Amino acid sequence: MDSRKIIYLILLATAIGLFMVHLQTVHIQAVNKMILLQEEQKRLEKEIAQLEIRVNSQITSPQQLREKIEKLKLDMIPVIEAGQNNQDDEEE
Numbered sequence: 521m522d523s524r525k526i527i528y529l530i531l532l533a534t535a536i537g538l539f540m541v542h543l544q545t546v547h548i549q550a551v552n553k554m555i556l557l558q559e560e561q562k563r564l565e566k567e568i569a570q571l572e573i574r575v576n577s578q579i580t581s582p583q584q585l586r587e588k589i590e591k592l593k594l595d596m597i598p599v600i601e602a603g604q605n606n607q608d609d610e611e612e
Contacts, residue, residue, distance in 0.1 A: 575588065
């Protein structure tokens with residue numbers, strides 16, 4: 521074999537090796553990012569559950585529920601009122 525071919529093969533093998541190391545590094549970074557995002561998701565889900573418990577414990581009457589919905593400017597009606605509206609529709 522000629523020395524040029526040997527040098528070419530060595531350079532090619534080195535480039536392939538470096539590329540494989542780069543791919544492995546990118547993969548490890550992606551996995552770490554995914555783990556961090558999953559931990560953040562769990563933390564946020566726990567925080568949402570705690571807030572739901574806090575909000576639900578403060579509401580003891582339909583009037584308080586209406587006030588909370590209006591205060592938060594939610595586009596919804598309480599289930600109690602929705603049920604009453606459905607009963608009114610059925611009676612007509």
